[in-house]
Amino acid sequence: xxxxxxxxxxxxxxxxxxxxxxxxxxxxxxxxxxxxxxxxxxxxxxxxxxxxxxxxxxxxxxxxxxxxxxxxxxxxxxxxxxxxxxxxxxxxxxxxxxxxxxxxxxxxxxxxxxxxxxxxxxxxxxxxxxxxxxxxxxxxxxxxxxxxxxxxxxxxxxxxxxxxxxxxxxxxxxxxxxxxxxxxxxxxxxxxxxxxxxxxxxxxxxxxxxxxxxxxxxxxxxxxxxxxxxxxxxxxxxxxxxxxxxxxxxxxxxxxxxxx
Numbered sequence: 001x002x003x004x005x006x007x008x009x010x011x012x013x014x015x016x017x018x019x020x021x022x023x024x025x026x027x028x029x030x031x032x033x034x035x036x037x038x039x040x041x042x043x044x045x046x047x048x049x050x051x052x053x054x055x056x057x058x059x060x061x062x063x064x065x066x067x068x069x070x071x072x073x074x075x076x077x078x079x080x081x082x083x084x085x086x087x088x089x090x091x092x093x094x095x096x097x098x099x100x101x102x103x104x105x106x107x108x109x110x111x112x113x114x115x116x117x118x119x120x121x122x123x124x125x126x127x128x129x130x131x132x133x134x135x136x137x138x139x140x141x142x143x144x145x146x147x148x149x150x151x152x153x154x155x156x157x158x159x160x161x162x163x164x165x166x167x168x169x170x171x172x173x174x175x176x177x178x179x180x181x182x183x184x185x186x187x188x189x190x191x192x193x194x195x196x197x198x199x200x201x202x203x204x205x206x207x208x209x210x211x212x213x214x215x216x217x218x219x220x221x222x223x224x225x226x227x228x229x230x231x232x233x234x235x236x237x238x239x240x241x242x243x244x245x246x247x248x249x250x251x252x253x254x255x256x257x258x259x260x
Contacts, residue, residue, distance in 0.1 A: 001031075002031060002032065003031060004032075004033050004233070005032055006109055006231045006233050007037070007038065007231035008032060008034045008231075009037075009116075009199055009229040010025075010037065011200075012219070013039075013042065013043045013044075013223075014048070014221070015055075015059045015063070016053075016055055016059065017045045017048045018054055020222060021222045022056070022222075023058055024226045024242050024243075025226070025242075027242070028226075029062070029066070029069075030065070034069075034074060035075065037075070037077070038077045038106065038116055038199070039066070040116060041081020041082070041120070042083040042201065044084045046085070046086050048083075066098075067096050071097060076099065077099045077101060077104055077116070078099065079101055079104060079118055087100055104117075109232075109233060111235075112196040114196065114198065115190050115193050115198045116199045117189075118202050119182065119186055119200035119203065122182055122186060122189070183218075187212060187216055191212075191213065191214060195214075196214070196215060197214055197215030199217040199229065200218055201218065201219050201220070203218065204224060204225065205218055205225075206220025206229075207220075207239070215237075217239075225241060227239060227240060227242065
């Protein structure tokens with residue numbers, strides 16, 4: 001059954017990498033009909049495609065599905081990230097019904113204004129030490145590579161999906177401190193824009209929470225968490241996790257459930 005929603009917010013798909021859960025994303029898109037879709041950066045992984053070409057049919061199917069939505073009249077807004085930064089040269093342009101913008105302000109059904117951005121501008125490593133960002137990206141790819149083998153073993157043992165790379169990140173104090181600092185910087189930027197909330201991606205940490213006077217939303221990714229944020233017809237935001245193995249929703253979490 002297809003669910004009618006007002007807006008879909010998706011980021012960090014990383015099409016062009018072996019870790020991309022394109023099948024899960026495709027089933028998610030087929031299960032939802034939206035009036036507008038925001039693609040909030042790192043949809044295509046230009047970094048990885050430069051070093052090695054990986055573009056299976058499923059990745060092409062995701063692109064075609066999105067373009068078909070645009071042809072049907074769905075508003076498609078693409079906010080480039082650091083992995084697809086080549087598209088920033090085309091900000092202000094329209095391609096096949098897709099708007100390319102640096103940042104956007106989204107107005108919800110209940111009148112709240114939400115700043116939409118990828119978030120890499122708050123990452124000092126990406127901005128000032130790109131070589132280190134690429135090194136970290138390679139290490140992350142290796143962790144995803146290990147995930148695939150761990151997942152096969154766990155499935156054969158009848159155990160549920162478990163992410164080694166997500167576990168490792170959550171246990172590293174510096175990573176936790178980085179996430180906290182990133183969220184605070186994004187919320188501060190939202191205050192400067194005089195908006196009610198901010199929607200971003202980049203750090204692959206799905207979240208809906210209140211940070212001071214700002215509603216903070218992070219869409220997560222389609223490599224590990226397989227998550228997106230949905231705006232319902234009445235303006236409620238939900239964080240949805242889409243289960244990779246069965247292509248089924250794990251949970252839809254409304255904003256008030258995680259407000260702090």
